[in-house]
Amino acid sequence: xxxxxxxxxxxxxxxxxxxxxLILNNGDKLAIIGEEGNGKSTLLxxxxxxxxYAEISGNINLKGNRIGYLxxxxxxxxxxxxxxxxxxxxxxxxxxxxxxxxxxxxxxxLTDNILKQKIKTLSGGEKVKISILKLLLNEYDILFxxxxxxxxxxxxxxxxxxxxxxxNKPIMYVSHDExxxxxxxDMILHLxxxxxxxECRHTLLKIDYDTYVEQRLxxxxxxxxxxxxxxxxxxxxxxxxxxxxxxxxxxQNAITRADPHGAAVLKKKMxxxxxxxxxxxxxELTEVPDVExxxxxxxxxxxxxxxxxxxxxxxxxxxxxxxxxxKNIKLxxxxxxxxxxxxxNGVGKSTLIKLIYNELKDRNDVKVGYMPQTxxxxxxxxxxxxxxxxxxxxxxxxxKARMFLGNMKFTxxxxxxxIKDLSNGTKSKLFLVKLVLDKCDVLILDxxxxxxxxxxxxxxxxVLNEYKGTIISVSHDRKYINEVVNAxxxxxxxxxxxxR
Numbered sequence: 001x002x003x004x005x006x007x008x009x010x011x012x013x014x015x016x017x018x019x020x021x022l023i024l025n026n027g028d029k030l031a032i033i034g035e036e037g038n039g040k041s042t043l044l045x046x047x048x049x050x051x052x053y054a055e056i057s058g059n060i061n062l063k064g065n066r067i068g069y070l071x072x073x074x075x076x077x078x079x080x081x082x083x084x085x086x087x088x089x090x091x092x093x094x095x096x097x098x099x100x101x102x103x104x105x106x107x108x109x110l111t112d113n114i115l116k117q118k119i120k121t122l123s124g125g126e127k128v129k130i131s132i133l134k135l136l137l138n139e140y141d142i143l144f145x146x147x148x149x150x151x152x153x154x155x156x157x158x159x160x161x162x163x164x165x166x167x168n169k170p171i172m173y174v175s176h177d178e179x180x181x182x183x184x185x186d187m188i189l190h191l192x193x194x195x196x197x198x199e200c201r202h203t204l205l206k207i208d209y210d211t212y213v214e215q216r217l218x219x220x221x222x223x224x225x226x227x228x229x230x231x232x233x234x235x236x237x238x239x240x241x242x243x244x245x246x247x248x249x250x251x252q253n254a255i256t257r258a259d260p261h262g263a264a265v266l267k268k269k270m271x272x273x274x275x276x277x278x279x280x281x282x283x284e285l286t287e288v289p290d291v292e293x294x295x296x297x298x299x300x301x302x303x304x305x306x307x308x309x310x311x312x313x314x315x316x317x318x319x320x321x322x323x324x325x326x327k328n329i330k331l332x333x334x335x336x337x338x339x340x341x342x343x344x345n346g347v348g349k350s351t352l353i354k355l356i357y358n359e360l361k362d363r364n365d366v367k368v369g370y371m372p373q374t375x376x377x378x379x380x381x382x383x384x385x386x387x388x389x390x391x392x393x394x395x396x397x398x399x400k401a402r403m404f405l406g407n408m409k410f411t412x413x414x415x416x417x418x419i420k421d422l423s424n425g426t427k428s429k430l431f432l433v434k435l436v437l438d439k440c441d442v443l444i445l446d447x448x449x450x451x452x453x454x455x456x457x458x459x460x461x462x463v464l465n466e467y468k469g470t471i472i473s474v475s476h477d478r479k480y481i482n483e484v485v486n487a488x489x490x491x492x493x494x495x496x497x498x499x500r
Contacts, residue, residue, distance in 0.1 A: 001025055002047070002065065002142055002170065007058035009039060009046050015200045016042055016054070017191065022204060024142070024170045031181050031209060032174045034191035035409065035453045036425030039200075040174040041072065043191070044144045047172075068140030070131050072147050072424065079120040083130050086119055087137060097137040104136050108156055109344060124151035124373050125345030132160070145173035149180055150450050151373065153344045154476050176425075178454045179478045181209040188212045197411055213455075227286040237280060245273050295429065295456045296407040297436055303468040304441045308335030310366065310470050311359060318348045318355070325351060328495040338464070338471040338484050342499075343491035349474045350446055352491060356472055357444040369440030371431040371448055373474075379419050379427060385410075388419065389434055397437075404433045424451040432460070441469035449477045 002024040009017045016039030024030060032040045045051035047060055048069055078086055088097070105112060108129045119127060128151055135143060149157055157180065164171055164184040175181055190203040190212070205212060252266045315329040325348030333339060341349050350373045360368045372378055382388040389401045405415050408429045414422065422430065428451040435443060448464070449457050461483050464471060475481060481488065488499040 001063050002172075003059075003061040003063070004047070005059040005061075007046070007060065008056070009042060009051075010055045011042070011053060014197075016193075017202055018200055020058070020202055020204070022189070024172060026170055027168050028170045028187055029164055029184050030170075030172045030187040030189060031185035032172065032189045032191065033181070033209075033454055035193070035456065036423045036429070036451075037414075038191040038193050040191060041146050041423075044069070044146055044172065044174065048144065062142075065141035066138075067142045067144055068135040068138055070128075070135055070143070070145045070148055072150070074119060074127055074131060079118070081119055082115065083117055083119060083122075084115040086130060087115075087134055100137060104133050107159060108133060109153075123346045123350065125153055125156070128152055129156060129345060141169065143169055143171045143173075145171065145175075147174055147176070147451070149175055149177040149476070151345065151447065152476060154342060154478065156345065157476060157478075176450060176452055176454050176457065177477065178209075178457060181454055185209045190216075209454075223286060224288055227288045230285045234280070234283060234285060241273065241277055241280065245270070245277070248273060295409055295459050297404060297432060297459075298463060299436055299467050299469070300439070302439055302441050304335040304366075304470055306334065306336045308470075310334060310442060310472075311356060313356070313359075315355075318352055320348070320351055326491055326493050326495060329491075331489070331496055333470065333472060335470055336468065337487050338467075338473075339487040339489065340473045340475050340481055340485040341489050341491050341496070342474070342476065342481070347491050347493065349491050353444055353446050353472065353474050360442060360444070366442045367438060367440045368442045368444060369435035369438055370444045371428075371435070371446060373446040375424065375427040375431065379430075382419055385415055385417060385419060385422075385430065388430065389437060401433070401437060404436060405430075408433055425453065428452050443467070443469065443471045443473070445471065445473040445475075447475055447477070448473060449475065449480050
């Protein structure tokens with residue numbers, strides 16, 4: 001059991017959470033949702049007592065429970081360790097955990113060969129898997145999971161859902177995977193920044209994710225209709241009262257001193273009208289709900305002929321260093337297709353998509369945009385946001401870039417900030433803006449939806465579904481695959497197989 005009372009978290013006078021009260025009991029599955037930068041990861045770190053950059057007040061009672069924490073990424077100081085060293089801090093750990101090791105390896109589709117590998121050689125999904133394995137072996141009382149689905153293959157995602165649902169351990173987790181949220185969460189904590197990110201608000205409900213989203217949208221729509229209706233009626237009453245007051249005022253100006261009785265009647269009438277005006281001004285109207293607006297972007301002037309030959313791949317061996325990941329890969333891509341490659345972690349999906357990008361990037365007949373799995377592979381070459389968005393931009397281009405960044409809900413501070421200070425979700429949206437501004441007609445996307453809020457992801461899927469160019473992607477996002485993709489391939493050690 002975890003109990004939190006009056007928890008308040010702020011960074012540089014900006015409040016992320018005010019007066020949060022929360023009890024997490026056995027079996028509870030609490031999903032934390034919200035836009036990028038709203039404090040989801042900061043909340044987990046604050047409860048654990050490892051957040052060094054925020055001001056924190058309130059009471060956190062862990063009641064002696066040991067919390068297992070899955071970070072968004074493995075810290076750099078551990079990347080040179082072998083998987084065995086990462087899992088077993090000392091030899092005594094090994095004897096306590098060996099009985100469960102092979103059971104869990106099999107459950108998450110890993111073999112014991114991985115124990116000898118250095119963490120830095122693993123794929124993104126494999127790194128997440130061994131981090132989950134470490135949690136399982138240590139048998140913690142409460143689990144905190146920060147983006148546990150990042151880079152996981154679909155079979156492991158389904159296993160993770162079953163694990164979350166079947167364990168009696170309380171779990172608090174951050175996720176952008178709408179399918180996982182819908183299938184596992186029974187409590188929702190929604191963190192918001194409203195009034196142009198000057199105030200924070202949180203909503204905590206014992207409810208499943210789909211019901212929460214449905215009720216929230218219905219409440220917003222209803223309150224908006226009521227607020228607009230009340231405002232229209234208020235304006236009508238105000239206009240009517242002003243017309244009457246103007247008429248009485250005209251009569252007062254026209255009356256002569258010879259008619260003191262008439263003047264007294266008009267004065268009394270005007271006094272009554274002003275009382276009505278004061279009462280009307282004091283009317284409390286329903287406010288239009290203040291919510292975080294969804295992101296807004298679109299691709300302009302992009303269209304590719306359906307018959308355009310984009311790429312013809314014929315690869316004997318797909319390798320990383322001397323390791324063969326797959327072989328006999330054949331792929332023909334034509335214009336206006338939305339292609340997605342899936343497959344088990346470590347099979348070479350990111351390696352393949354990077355190879356496709358390198359094949360296309362210097363072509364003169366297509367404009368290629370690339371979103372890598374690891375954003376810093378590209379972003380480390382730039383210091384500031386605008387350096388990346390429009391490195392040689394004119395004043396007009398910078399103005400346009402700022403407009404698109406604003407549509408993606410970047411604050412003014414974020415627009416001029418150092419890229420290294422941005423969250424992964426904000427970096428993801430930065431790549432989307434770059435793809436739009438560069439008017440790319442071929443998009444090479446490695447997990448395009450994985451770091452974006454589940455409340456913003458429907459917008460991204462809609463925009464990509466309406467895109468008139470070619471998309472070549474890797475994704476494990478089941479909603480993206482179902483709603484956007486029209487050509488699905490599975491990468492195996494023996495090559496690419498078309499699923500649909």
